[in-house]
Amino acid sequence: xxxxFVIDYPELTMYQTVERTAGKYPDDIAxxxxxxxxxxxxxxxxxxxxxxxxxxxxxxxxxxxxxCLPNIPQTVECFYALNRIxxxxxxxxPQSAQKEITYYLDLSExxxxxxxxxxxxxxxxxxxxxxxxxxxxxxxxxxxLRGPLAxxxxxxxxxxxxxxxxxxxxxxxxxxxKGGDKLxxxxxxxxxxDRTAAILYSGGTSGLPKGICLTDLNFNACAMQSRxxxxxxxxxxxxxxSCMPMFHxxxxxxxxxxxxxxxxxxxxxxxxxxxxxAKALIQKRPNFIAGVPTIFExxxxxxxxxxxxxxxxxxxxxxxxxxxxxxKKKIDTFLxxxxxxxxxxxxxxxxxxxxxxxxxxxxxxxxxxxxxPYPDTYYQIVAPGxxxxxxxxxxxxxxxxxxxxxxxxxxxxxxxxxTLKRLADGNIWxxxxxxxxxxxxxxxxxxxxxxxxxxxxxxxxxPGPIENLIDGVEEVAYSCVxxxxxxxxxxxxxxxxxxxxxxxxxxxxxEKIMSVLRMHVAVYxxxxxxxxxxxxxxxxxxxxxxxxxxxxxxxxxxxx
Numbered sequence: 196x197x198x199x200f201v202i203d204y205p206e207l208t209m210y211q212t213v214e215r216t217a218g219k220y221p222d223d224i225a226x227x228x229x230x231x232x233x234x235x236x237x238x239x240x241x242x243x244x245x246x247x248x249x250x251x252x253x254x255x256x257x258x259x260x261x262x263c264l265p266n267i268p269q270t271v272e273c274f275y276a277l278n279r280i281x282x283x284x285x286x287x288x289p290q291s292a293q294k295e296i297t298y299y300l301d302l303s304e305x306x307x308x309x310x311x312x313x314x315x316x317x318x319x320x321x322x323x324x325x326x327x328x329x330x331x332x333x334x335x336x337x338x339x340l341r342g343p344l345a346x347x348x349x350x351x352x353x354x355x356x357x358x359x360x361x362x363x364x365x366x367x368x369x370x371x372x373k374g375g376d377k378l379x380x381x382x383x384x385x386x387x388x389d390r391t392a393a394i395l396y397s398g399g400t401s402g403l404p405k406g407i408c409l410t411d412l413n414f415n416a417c418a419m420q421s422r423x424x425x426x427x428x429x430x431x432x433x434x435x436x437s438c439m440p441m442f443h444x445x446x447x448x449x450x451x452x453x454x455x456x457x458x459x460x461x462x463x464x465x466x467x468x469x470x471x472x473a474k475a476l477i478q479k480r481p482n483f484i485a486g487v488p489t490i491f492e493x494x495x496x497x498x499x500x501x502x503x504x505x506x507x508x509x510x511x512x513x514x515x516x517x518x519x520x521x522x523k524k525k526i527d528t529f530l531x532x533x534x535x536x537x538x539x540x541x542x543x544x545x546x547x548x549x550x551x552x553x554x555x556x557x558x559x560x561x562x563x564x565x566x567x568p569y570p571d572t573y574y575q576i577v578a579p580g581x582x583x584x585x586x587x588x589x590x591x592x593x594x595x596x597x598x599x600x601x602x603x604x605x606x607x608x609x610x611x612x613x614t615l616k617r618l619a620d621g622n623i624w625x626x627x628x629x630x631x632x633x634x635x636x637x638x639x640x641x642x643x644x645x646x647x648x649x650x651x652x653x654x655x656x657x658p659g660p661i662e663n664l665i666d667g668v669e670e671v672a673y674s675c676v677x678x679x680x681x682x683x684x685x686x687x688x689x690x691x692x693x694x695x696x697x698x699x700x701x702x703x704x705x706e707k708i709m710s711v712l713r714m715h716v717a718v719y720x721x722x723x724x725x726x727x728x729x730x731x732x733x734x735x736x737x738x739x740x741x742x743x744x745x746x747x748x749x750x751x752x753x754x755x
Contacts, residue, residue: 293324312335424554484508487516491539521663692708700727
């Protein structure tokens with residue numbers, strides 16, 4: 196497609212890449228869901244039927260449809276069905292607040308929303324507040340479960356939601372599919388380089404979430420680059436435990452699309468529970484697992500995994516949040532003790548470039564490094580807010596360019612202009628808002644979000660290294676360091692700490708943590724307070740929600 200690229204990116208839509216794979220491996224399993232197995236050829240037939248149903252509903256090329264779903268087979272088939280007909284998939288977390296869903300519907304101008312019955316009540320209220328009419332398609336989880344499991348689910352949970360949908364604006368998924376059966380076929384819309392295929396959303400850490408417009412090229416390039424960077428043969432017969440949700444770039448790009456592009460199997464998990472995850476890890480024997488640091492930290496102390504053999508693991512990939520040096524050491528030790536011949540590999544990226552764009556190499560690790568940029572993706576470190584490239588080793592803002600970078604923020608030209616900038620070399624660069632550096636060998640080092648820096652008594656304090664030290668204390672599960680408004684210092688440093696189960700939050704434990712910090716942290720950067728919590732607030736994808744902690748702490752400070 197572009198001679199300067201190392202990889203030859205096909206002029207195909209996401210659906211067409213999966214269709215091509217199905218032609219090679221029709222009988223191989225594409226999707227597995229609680230023991231139900233869907234071969235590639237059947238997945239394509241299901242996508243075809245779903246595509247016809249969307250056409251019968253009135254959805255056309257360029258129309259947006261919101262998918263407000265967990266990782267279930269209907270999510271996969273709806274995503275690729277909409278892509279097949281040239282529609283836009285607006286990806287939303289099913290547990291989003293009512294007003295958030297209304298915002299997503301209005302911003303994307305979605306003509307329909309697909310959800311599950313257990314979230315329909317919230318979705319229907321969001322639809323009622325939308326500034327235009329929206330049709331609802333309601334899935335039932337039990338429709339995709341095998342007989343005994345379906346019956347058990349129906350008795351335990353499903354019967355509570357049988358009354359939904361309860362208005363003429365909602366239709367059950369089975370009826371929706373039947374609505375398309377009268378059509379002989381659905382159109383297959385071809386590749387168009389800049390057409391929006393999916394809208395994902397930023398975390399919304401400042402202001403309203405931004406709609407990130409991504410193309411077929413963005414997703415296909417990210418998948419192909421990931422395969423090259425991983426350095427393993429993604430092939431038919433391999434299996435990924437797909438726990439990261441499809442509304443997130445990491446879940447959609449790495450847990451789903453790359454797997455289906457190369458003929459492997461997605462074993463879908465609709466929710467994360469550490470005990471269920473451990474059970475799946477033992478019983479399903481996946482070759483690849485990918486998740487955020489809190490998922491892998493949760494596995495380290497589970498009795499279900501004690502003494503179990505994990506030698507079948509070929510890759511463990513961590514992203515979505517910073518992986519501390521100490522947690523990496525703990526995970527690598529865990530893997531070795533369980534006969535896995537791999538290390539956890541950290542990826543770095545943003546939803547603005549689908550997901551990862553940098554990955555630690557398979558057999559090498561440089562402390563605090565997030566690895567090497569993907570092929571065809573270029574990194575530079577510039578003085579924040581400028582295009583002045585800094586020398587190797589100096590810290591500045593990470594900027595990058597490549598074929599996976601978004602086209603724009605939806606209906607937000609000002610933020611788009613602040614983030615995507617055409618520089619003197621003629622290329623468009625993505626300004627990440629992240630602080631980092633690069634060494635002479637091209638290894639990238641992520642420090643933290645620029646906006647997360649704490650200023651206390653005129654000194655700049657970076658939470659990441661402090662969290663890393665706290666997490667290294669044996670009794671600590673994880674931590675979060677924030678800045679709290681202070682009349683004398685501008686901000687003071689506060690540490691929130693979650694201890695492992697059974698460890699008591701005593702003054703002695705507090706002193707143990709502080710003694711470690713005093714050896715490595717300047718006096719001005721030491722936490723003035725250590726607060727123990729049973730758990731910390733998380734974002735919808737499992738990151739520690741440091742913004743929420745900041746808001747809580749500062750609100751308390753104003754009341755005091």
